[in-house]
Amino acid sequence: MSVIFNFGSINIDHTYRVPYFVRPGETLESNQYSVGLGGKGVNQSLAIACAKGAVSHWGRVSSVDAWVVHELECAGVGVKDVELTTEPSGHAIIQIDALGENAILLFSGANHGFTQERITALIAQTTPGDTILIQNECNGLDQLIPLAVSHGCKVIFNPAPMTAKVASLPLEQCELLFFNRTEAAALLQMPVESSAADLLKRCKETLGDVEVVLTLGSAGAWYQRSNETLFQPALKVKAVDTTAAGDTFVGYFLAARQAGLTPSQCLQRAATAAALAVQKFGAASSIPMASEVDGIIYQST
Numbered sequence: 427m428s429v430i431f432n433f434g435s436i437n438i439d440h441t442y443r444v445p446y447f448v449r450p451g452e453t454l455e456s457n458q459y460s461v462g463l464g465g466k467g468v469n470q471s472l473a474i475a476c477a478k479g480a481v482s483h484w485g486r487v488s489s490v491d492a493w494v495v496h497e498l499e500c501a502g503v504g505v506k507d508v509e510l511t512t513e514p515s516g517h518a519i520i521q522i523d524a525l526g527e528n529a530i531l532l533f534s535g536a537n538h539g540f541t542q543e544r545i546t547a548l549i550a551q552t553t554p555g556d557t558i559l560i561q562n563e564c565n566g567l568d569q570l571i572p573l574a575v576s577h578g579c580k581v582i583f584n585p586a587p588m589t590a591k592v593a594s595l596p597l598e599q600c601e602l603l604f605f606n607r608t609e610a611a612a613l614l615q616m617p618v619e620s621s622a623a624d625l626l627k628r629c630k631e632t633l634g635d636v637e638v639v640l641t642l643g644s645a646g647a648w649y650q651r652s653n654e655t656l657f658q659p660a661l662k663v664k665a666v667d668t669t670a671a672g673d674t675f676v677g678y679f680l681a682a683r684q685a686g687l688t689p690s691q692c693l694q695r696a697a698t699a700a701a702l703a704v705q706k707f708g709a710a711s712s713i714p715m716a717s718e719v720d721g722i723i724y725q726s727t
Contacts, residue, residue, distance in 0.1 A: 428480070428555070428556060428557065428684070429480045429481065429482050429504065429556070430474060430479065430480065430481045430482070430557045430558075430559055430680060430684060431481075431482050431484060431548075431551075431552060431556060431557065431558045431559070432467060432470060432471045432474070432481055432482070432483050432484060432485075432558075432559040432560075433467070433484045433485075433548070433558060433559070433560045433564060433570060434465065434466065434467015434468060434470060434471060434483060434484065434485055434559065434560070434561055434563070434564065435465035435466055435467035435468065435485065435516055435534075435537040435561065435563035435564055436463075436465050436467060436468045436483075436485040436486065436487045436494055436508070436515065436516060436536070436537065437463075437464045437465030437468070437515065437516040437517050437518050437532070437535075437537070437563075438461065438462075438463070438464070438491060438494075438515050438516070438517040438518075439460075439461065439462050439463065439464030439465075439517070439518050439520055439669075439708075439709050439710075440459070440460075440461055440517065440518065440519050440520065441459065441460045441461075441462065441520040441522060441669070441707075441708065441709070442456035442458070442459055442519070442520065442521050442522070443456055443457050443458035443459075443522050443707075444456050444457075444521050444522065444523055444524075445457075445523065445524050446523050446524065447521050447523055447529045448521065460707075460708065462708055462709060462710060462711055463494060463497055463498075463709070463710045464518055464520075464669075464670070464709035464710055465516060465518070465537070465563060466561040466562075466563050466584065466586055466673055467483070467485060467537075467561050467563060467564065468483065468485065468494075468498065468710065469670045469673035469674070469677070469709055469710055469713065470559060470561065470584070470673045470676050470677045470680075471483045471498065471503045471677070472498070472501055472503060472677070472710050472713055473670075473673055473674045473676065473677020473678055473681070473699070473713050474503075474677040474678075474680055474681045474684075475501050475502035475503045475677075476501070476502075476677070476678075476713050476714065476715050476716060477677060477678045477681030477682065477695070477699065477716050477719070478681060478685075478716045479677070479680065479681030479684050479685070480504075480684065481502075481503055481504060481559075482503070482504030482505075482506070482507065483498060483503050483504060483505060483507070483508055484507045484508075484548050485507075485508050485509070485537070485564075486508070486509045486510075486511050486513075486536040486537060486539055486540065487508065487509075487510065487511065487515045487516075487536055488510070488511055488512070488513060488514055488515040488535070488536055489510040489511065489512065490514075490515070491515045492510055494508075494515075495508050495510070507548060507551075509544075511536045511539060513535060513536040513539055514533075514535045514536065515535050515536055516532070516533060516534050516535040516536060516537040516538075516563070517532075517533050517535065518530050518531065518532050518533070519531040520669060520709075522667050522669065522707070525665075526665040526666045526667050526668055526704065527668060528667070528668055528669045530669075532563070532587070534563065534565075537563055537564045537565070538564065538565040539565070540564060540565050540566040541566075542566070542569055545566050545569050545570050545573065546573065549570070549573050549574055549577050549579070550577075552574070552577060552579050553578070554577065554578025554579070555578060555579070555580070556578075556579045556580070557579065557580045557581075557582060557601075557680075557684075558570075558574050558579050558580070558581050558582070559582045559583075559584075559676075559680065560581065560582070560583050560584070561583075561584045561585070561586055562584075562585045562586055562587055562588070562589060562592060563586075563587070567595055568591075568594070568595060571583075571595060571596055571599055571600070572596055572599065575596075575599045580601040580602075581599065581600045581601055582600065582601055582602045582603075582604075582680065583595075583597065583600045583602075583603050583604070584603075584604040584605075584672075584676050585597075585603070585605070585609060585613065586606070586609055586672070588608070588609040588612045588613065592613060593613060597633055597636065598633055598634055598636060600636055601636070601637060602636070602637040602638070602639065603629075603633070603636055603637070603638050603639070604638075604639045604641065604672075604675075604676050604679075605625075605629075605638065605639070605640050605641070606640075606641045606642070606643070606672060607622075607625070607640070607641075607642055607643075610625045610629065610640055611625065614628045614629065614632060616628060622640060622642060622645075622648050625640060626638065626640060626648060626650050626655065629650065630650065635651065635652050637649070637650070637651040638650045638651070639679065639693075641672060641675055641700075642660075643660065643668075643671075644660050644665075645660065646658055646659040646660045646697070647660070647675070647693055647696070647697060649689045649690075649692075649693055651689070654689070656689055656690055656693060658690075658693035658694060658696075658697045659697075660697055660700075660701065661697060661698060661701035661722075663701045663702075663704060663705055664705065665704035665705065666704065666705060666706070666707060667704065667706065667707045667708065667712060668704050669708065669709045669712065670703060670708075670709040670710065670712055670713060671700045671703045671704045671712075672700070673709075673713075674696075674699050674700050674702075674703040674712070674713050674714070675696040675697065675699065675700040676696070677699075677713070678692075678695050678696040678698075678699035678700075678719065679692045679693065679695070679696035680692075681695075682695045682696070694723065695719055695723070698719050698722050698723055699713070699714055699719045701722075702714040702718055702719065702722070
């Protein structure tokens, strides 16, 4: 099985349970607080590992938080290219309200310290045909994407958080793109209430035959490639915390793809894993194991 190289963020998450999101000028008491591992990049690496996929993480974290490396290694993530730095780690302040929705304040820290030399050295380790997964929480994507493609690698991109800079990246060079509704609408300059059909149509017009996975939370998920379109309904569950649900979806989809499953099977495993994740509190700690996902899928067949 070939390894997925994940050029991704590593954050320390500070999570607060609140009755509602704090408003400007307000001091709001939290009734629960926790510290844990997070960041879209590391969440997706952990999800791939939990799904029994092979993944190696390319990241940066403060030497003060070296426990992160041990935790990733114990979870089955390759860590030889996780760099310990003197810079502060990236971190997130996360509010979880009574409905399980989240609001996140992000500090990039060491995640934005990649140099061109470091990116070149990382790509040099790969061989043509390798897969590189990226998100939008690390710097240097404008350098990494064309360099990786010129080296014969397949680039998979989850452009979250969505920023104006994403539109200037060579997205047409990517193999596969993961969007949620808000991200797709922002990139395509369409109303956020646009239908999935309209968003997918514009994706094809804009990006050509790049594979696209459009996630819609409780409204399910879509896969599109050329003339093939697939829909996966979401499992009906009660969400208590949606943090890392999207990352869980991405990781499980890619691990299933790595194992040679069909797009339809990838969607099913990803949706099942995400449904399990939203029923638990936390980011990385909410990602289910493959055995849990298998159990749900076997029950439904």
